[in-house]
Amino acid sequence: MTIATHAASAPGEPAAGAASSRSGGSGAAVGREGGRAQGVDARDASRVARPPLWLVVLASLAALAASIPLVYLVVRGGESGLDRIVETLSRGRVLEYAANSLGLAAATTATALVLGTAVAFTLSRLRVPFPRLWLLASALPLAVPSFLAGYGWLVLAPGIDGFVPSWLLLSAVTMPYVALPVAAALRGASGDLEGVARTLGRGPFPAFLVATWPQVRPAAIAGGLLVALYALSDFGLVAMMRFPTLTWGINAAYSASFDRAQAAILALLLVVLALLVVLGERTARGRVPRAAARAVAPRTIGRGMLLSLLPVVAAAPVVGVAIPLLGLATRLVQAETLRELDVPRLLAAVGSTVGVALAAAALAVVLALPIAALAARFRGRLVSAIESVGFLGHALPGIVVGLSLVFFSLAVLPALYQSVVVLVFAYAVLFMPKAIGTMRSGLADVPVSLVAVARTLGDSPLRAWWRVTVPLALPSVGIGALLVAIATMKELPATLLLRPTGIQTLATELWNRTVVFEFGAAAPYAAVLVLIAAVPAMVLSGIRSTAKEEL
Amino acid sequence: MSDLVVSGASVIHGSTLAVDDVSMTIRSGELVAVLGPSGCGKTSLLLAIAGLLPVREGSIAIGSRELSRPGRVVPPEKRGIGWVPQEASLFPHLSVAENIGFAVPRGRGRAARIRELAELVGLGALTNRAPNQLSGGQAQRVALARALAPRPEVLLLDEPFAALDTQLRTGLRREVAELLRAQGTTSILVTHDQEEALTLADRVAVLRDGHLEQFGTPEEIYQQPASDWVARFVGDVVELDGAWRGGRVTCALGAVEAAAVGFTPADGDTVRLMLRPEWIVPRPDLLAHAAAGADARVASISYAGHDAMLSCDLTAGLTVRMRMAAVDLPAVGEDLRLAVQRPGLAYPVPA
Numbered sequence: 001m002t003i004a005t006h007a008a009s010a011p012g013e014p015a016a017g018a019a020s021s022r023s024g025g026s027g028a029a030v031g032r033e034g035g036r037a038q039g040v041d042a043r044d045a046s047r048v049a050r051p052p053l054w055l056v057v058l059a060s061l062a063a064l065a066a067s068i069p070l071v072y073l074v075v076r077g078g079e080s081g082l083d084r085i086v087e088t089l090s091r092g093r094v095l096e097y098a099a100n101s102l103g104l105a106a107a108t109t110a111t112a113l114v115l116g117t118a119v120a121f122t123l124s125r126l127r128v129p130f131p132r133l134w135l136l137a138s139a140l141p142l143a144v145p146s147f148l149a150g151y152g153w154l155v156l157a158p159g160i161d162g163f164v165p166s167w168l169l170l171s172a173v174t175m176p177y178v179a180l181p182v183a184a185a186l187r188g189a190s191g192d193l194e195g196v197a198r199t200l201g202r203g204p205f206p207a208f209l210v211a212t213w214p215q216v217r218p219a220a221i222a223g224g225l226l227v228a229l230y231a232l233s234d235f236g237l238v239a240m241m242r243f244p245t246l247t248w249g250i251n252a253a254y255s256a257s258f259d260r261a262q263a264a265i266l267a268l269l270l271v272v273l274a275l276l277v278v279l280g281e282r283t284a285r286g287r288v289p290r291a292a293a294r295a296v297a298p299r300t301i302g303r304g305m306l307l308s309l310l311p312v313v314a315a316a317p318v319v320g321v322a323i324p325l326l327g328l329a330t331r332l333v334q335a336e337t338l339r340e341l342d343v344p345r346l347l348a349a350v351g352s353t354v355g356v357a358l359a360a361a362a363l364a365v366v367l368a369l370p371i372a373a374l375a376a377r378f379r380g381r382l383v384s385a386i387e388s389v390g391f392l393g394h395a396l397p398g399i400v401v402g403l404s405l406v407f408f409s410l411a412v413l414p415a416l417y418q419s420v421v422v423l424v425f426a427y428a429v430l431f432m433p434k435a436i437g438t439m440r441s442g443l444a445d446v447p448v449s450l451v452a453v454a455r456t457l458g459d460s461p462l463r464a465w466w467r468v469t470v471p472l473a474l475p476s477v478g479i480g481a482l483l484v485a486i487a488t489m490k491e492l493p494a495t496l497l498l499r500p501t502g503i504q505t506l507a508t509e510l511w512n513r514t515v516v517f518e519f520g521a522a523a524p525y526a527a528v529l530v531l532i533a534a535v536p537a538m539v540l541s542g543i544r545s546t547a548k549e550e551l
Numbered sequence: 552m553s554d555l556v557v558s559g560a561s562v563i564h565g566s567t568l569a570v571d572d573v574s575m576t577i578r579s580g581e582l583v584a585v586l587g588p589s590g591c592g593k594t595s596l597l598l599a600i601a602g603l604l605p606v607r608e609g610s611i612a613i614g615s616r617e618l619s620r621p622g623r624v625v626p627p628e629k630r631g632i633g634w635v636p637q638e639a640s641l642f643p644h645l646s647v648a649e650n651i652g653f654a655v656p657r658g659r660g661r662a663a664r665i666r667e668l669a670e671l672v673g674l675g676a677l678t679n680r681a682p683n684q685l686s687g688g689q690a691q692r693v694a695l696a697r698a699l700a701p702r703p704e705v706l707l708l709d710e711p712f713a714a715l716d717t718q719l720r721t722g723l724r725r726e727v728a729e730l731l732r733a734q735g736t737t738s739i740l741v742t743h744d745q746e747e748a749l750t751l752a753d754r755v756a757v758l759r760d761g762h763l764e765q766f767g768t769p770e771e772i773y774q775q776p777a778s779d780w781v782a783r784f785v786g787d788v789v790e791l792d793g794a795w796r797g798g799r800v801t802c803a804l805g806a807v808e809a810a811a812v813g814f815t816p817a818d819g820d821t822v823r824l825m826l827r828p829e830w831i832v833p834r835p836d837l838l839a840h841a842a843a844g845a846d847a848r849v850a851s852i853s854y855a856g857h858d859a860m861l862s863c864d865l866t867a868g869l870t871v872r873m874r875m876a877a878v879d880l881p882a883v884g885e886d887l888r889l890a891v892q893r894p895g896l897a898y899p900v901p902a
Contacts, residue, residue: 449640452603455627456634457654458701465627467653471644 035447051378056386058370063389066365066429069404070271070392077268080261082498088265098269104166104238104245105231107276111171112227116178117220118312123179124186127298133311135183136538141177141320143537144530145490147236147511149173151526152324154240155331155519157528166241172320173237174230178223179316186212225281232274233397235493236507240514246270247399247493247512254403254497264407267400274395328526337520345509346524353489353505354532356420360427361435361485365477367428370436375436376443387436389456394433403425423498430494431487435480442467442476482540489533504533552838553614554578555600555705555737560609560619561761562599569595571761572609577705577754579857580895582731584752586772589783592761593741594637598708600739601634602627613704633703637710641682647693648678654701668696671730688719692772697732708732708740712747724751745785749773757781769885773827778813779898782825787860789826789871792900799899800824803869804831805843808894810835822897828860830895833887841890847871849885863887 024429077085088094123134141149149169151333153160189212235247244252254263312394331337371390374383391403406427409417416422446469454464492507499508506529555577562570569592571631577583587594598604598718600611611619615743618625618632627634641650652665670674672692682690691711698706711727728751731738742748748755749769757764759774765777776782793802800809802824809824814824838844847863848861850870859877864870873889 289789447640449636449638450642452601452627452637453634453640453697454642454653455603456601456630456632457697458628459654460626468642 010386033538049372051380051383053170055370055374056382058391059374059386062367063386065425066248066392066432067389068408069396069401069426069429072408072412073264073267073271073400073404076404076411077264080265080285084261085265085268088262089269093244094266094269097246097266098245098273099245100163101232101245101247101270104170104243107167108170108174108231109224111167111227112175112178113220113224115312115315116175116223117216119175119179119316120182120186120216122309122313124183125298126309127300128309128313131298137317138179138183138252138313138319139540141173141316143534144173144321145236145339145492145507146170146173146230146234146242147340147492147507147514148322148328148490148526148529148534149238149320150240150511151514151519151522152327154514154517155327155365155523156323157307158517158519160378161242163243166238166243168319169237169241170231170234172316174227175316175320177226177230178220181219181223182216185216189215198280198530221281221284225277228277228281229274229395229397232270232277233399234491235397235399237476249544250399251493251496254406255370260407263403267403270397271395271400274397278395280318325530328523328530331519331523332527334520335540337523340521341524345504347510347529349525350503350532352503353507353529356427356505357474357485357488358425359420359424360431360488363428364432364435364480364484365439368439368480369477372436372439372443376440377448379522386442390436391433393430396430397493398426398430399490399493399497401430401494402497405494406497416500418500420500420503423495423500426494426498427484427488427491430491431484434483434487438476438483442473442480445476453478479540482536486533486537486540489529553616553704555739555901556610556612556613556614557596557600558609559844560596560599560611561607562595562604563607564595564598564604568607569761570599573758573763574609574762575756575763575766577737577739579737580715580732580735582740582751584748584755585741585758586755586785587743587758589743591758593743593758594709595761596758597634597709597739597741598789600639600705601632601707602630603634612714614786616791620719631701631704632708633698633701635691635694635698635706635708635711638714639682639687639711640691641690641697643682645682646678647680647682647685650682650693651678651696651700653697660808664700668700671699673726674802675768683719686717688723689717690700691723694702695730697734706736706738707759708738709745710741713742714745715758720747720831727760756828757784759784775810776812776825776896779823779825779901782896782898787872787874789828789873791822791824791826791869792821795820795822795897799843802887803865804845804871804891807891809897810894811897814899816897816899824893824895824897824898826871827874828874830891830893831871831889832875832892833873833881834890834892835888837890838888841892842894844888844890847887847889848885849881849883852880852883854880863889 036147069424080088119138122128123131123138126511128134146169150165150174153165153169193211193215194207197211198204202210233247234245235251238245239248246269250263250266253266254260368390371387375387406417406423409419411424413422450468450472451464454468455461459467489505490507492511495505496511499505504512506525510522510525510529513519513525557573557576560570560573561568564570571592571594575583585596587593595604599606605621605624607621608620609620610617613631618630641647644655645653646758648665648669651668651748652661655661655664665678666675668679672695674689674692674696677685677689684694685693690845694711695708695743708727712724715723724747740748740751749772752769754766754768755772756766759780764781765772767775770780776785782788791800791802791804791807793800793807795811796806796818798808798810799806800822801807802828804824807824807826809822811822835844846866848866850862850864853860853862854877857877858874859880861873861875861881862870871889
């Protein structure tokens with residue numbers, strides 16, 4: 001709760017019109033709505049009811065804490081004065097950074113959208129051998145952090161750099177953000193409509209466009225948003241590929257010259273771009289009322305067609321997972337690598353990685369719980385404002401949160417500067433949306449009528465909450481915490497800026513060695529990172545209730 | 552045991568006035584059906600009685616114990632009112648036995664009470680099952696046992712049979728009604744199914760747009776509907792317009808004896824005569840003391856096994872429908888002499 005007190009002392013008001021992305025967790029909730037008159041009745045009743053004051057206060061404090069990085073960045077950037085901002089933004093290098101960031105984000109998003117939709121369609125509408133295995137393989141790239149993929153490729157091909165490898169690798173790693181929700185939407189989309197369109201004289205592709213595409217479009221666009229945000233905020237991969245984007249520029253301005261004003265202005269620019277992407281997605285997504293869905297039998301296709309689709313389906317898993325792991329493995333088994341292995345140092349990195357990840361998971365769950373509880377049961381402007389602020393971390397690049405918290409701790413809480421508290425707080429803000437999303441749908445999925453039944457059977461509100469809501473929602477809390485822990489272990493840019501002197505995580509060790517081309521020394525860290533972050537992520541993606549896009 | 556008294560209750564559900572000034576007294580041990588089309592406010596009334604929704608006006612009380620009035624609601628857990636929701640709503644993380652025992656205090660006698668209740672609803676062998684291993688009918692039985700466990704003064708059942716298939720529904724609802732009567736529990740059953748309401752309940756409350764249209768025995772509701780809407784809602788009707796004169800309506804069926812409901816027509820006024828199809832019979836022998844009669848020809852027959860609905864063209868014009876037992880049915884085209892075997896109901900002609 002220390003965080004909440006800090007939040008109260010933070011200057012400025014929480015940002016209005018904050019970003020909230022509901023791409024992941026909302027699917028389950030939508031499926032539960034409707035169809036059961038009683039459940040809906042009771043739920044409506046509780047939605048009209050006012051949320052209890054203590055819950056609103058707790059949720060507001062959590063949201064306030066989540067808004068610190070953005071608010072403080074605006075404050076800090078504003079101190080530079082308009083002249084300085086205009087002057088900085090009109091520098092040739094800055095324009096180049098911005099153009100590179102936007103170009104990379106646009107190219108990656110377009111590629112991931114096309115590839116992801118093609119993969120989703122192939123896997124859910126065509127009869128392919130081992131469909132479940134392919135679906136799992138298509139989710140795998142999510143488990144691999146971009147800088148790890150970059151490392152694996154650099155081991156095999158040390159010469160690659162610039163736009164093209166950045167674009168291709170980012171597209172491969174982010175493709176699942178589109179493929180998974182679109183595949184889910186295709187499974188839920190009514191195939192009858194397409195049949196009706198065919199009987200009304202449309203060909204196969206026009207029928208798909210008119211009947212099925214509108215049903216999957218929101219999922220595709222929401223996935224595209226995640227891809228664009230990922231590409232905009234990626235630091236590790238573009239830095240390894242020496243492709244100067246805004247994140248790279250922020251880091252350079254901060255670390256090389258300690259020119260903090262310029263770093264702040266660049267960070268503001270990056271945030272504005274990210275928020276514009278979020279706003280654009282909101283206007284483009286639209287909503288489609290779901291038609292009653294009936295499963296469509298996958299269509300059988302010829303062997304030649306199957307073979308020609310193989311590269312489409314295999315592209316992302318091969319480029320984003322198989323080749324990087326191959327590079328890592330070849331380096332790992334070399335005698336030199338094993339000889340140089342510094343076991344105590346490796347164990348220390350594992351310890352600090354797991355330690356901060358667990359602390360971040362705990363803090364994120366504590367901050368997310370009141371917001372999730374509020375959003376699961378109540379509606380209204382205040383509720384959605386609080387929820388949106390809680391989702392800010394979705395739109396904020398890690399490097400921006402890191403930089404802002406450096407400023408914030410130096411200016412407001414110097415005692416905590418470069419302490420593990422600030423680092424854990426940064427993770428919590430960044431990954432809170434994952435916890436909010438999972439826990440909100442977990443709590444909302446507990447039917448209101450069950451709680452009402454418990455009340456008529458003699459339970460007080462608190463007792464009913466403890467005997468009914470808690471046991472039913474507990475798995476979602478656990479999954480939310482695990483998602484945060486995994487994301488924390490894979491985080492790089494904020495960790496680089498905020499880690500206390502002397503503390504190294506697996507990600508920073510891997511990074512420090514890779515940028516000086518010590519691929520062998522980096523290999524053990526990469527391998528352990530795969531083991532403790534990527535593998536749990538893969539396991540988690542097999543759990544049905546997890547929104548895989550959150551990984 | 553005391554009566555449940557709802558007086559002048561109005562309930563807001565969402566942003567609409569779902570229950571509007573409803574008053575009814577449900578006697579101890581009585582089984583009352585609240586009948587109405589969907590959206591008529593019957594579920595809101597139930598939620599208000601359970602204490603899950605507040606009343607905006609009026610009050611709800613059991614005997615002298617006031618449960619709800621504006622600004623004050625005794626919480627559901629302190630009312631002693633059980634609730635069986637529409638879709639069983641069993642706790643998915645608890646077994647059948649734990650569901651039934653949810654409100655049974657820990658201690659000696661708990662296991663015995665759970666067993667007793669499980670047997671009462673005929674599920675003695677299934678207590679270790681998880682809710683998702685039960686059929687719809689079994690789940691409803693568990694929900695019923697769970698609600699009966701704390702011995703509630705009043706039991707509320709919200710369309711408990713709606714999700715079941717027809718055959719199961721008929722059997723289960725008779726069984727449940729017998730069980731409730733045997734327990735002597737005051738019960739309120741919400742339903743949109745006329746047959747269910749009429750066959751099960753001691754008294755039926757007909758609700759429309761939040762208003763209580765009529766509250767009476769099934770016979771009263773069916774044979775003396777308080778309004779033409781209730782008449783149409785609870786069963787088939789034959790409607791004929793005619794001139795009112797001294798207790799008779801002159802129409803295509805002759806001068807039919809009728810009672811004016813809810814208004815006093817003057818001689819010569821046009822009124823709407825309503826008859827139940829089974830009140831019209833092909834029995835000329837009754838004509839001497841019947842309400843009226845007419846000649847007709849069978850136009851079509853809709854056969855339903857136990858009975859049949861006949862459409863008959865009256866010689867005087869118009870077509871009426873009549874229901875008769877499906878033995879010795881006339882053929883299509885056959886001429887009949889029809890009698891109206893009891894007085895009809897006269898309502899104002901809608902403007």
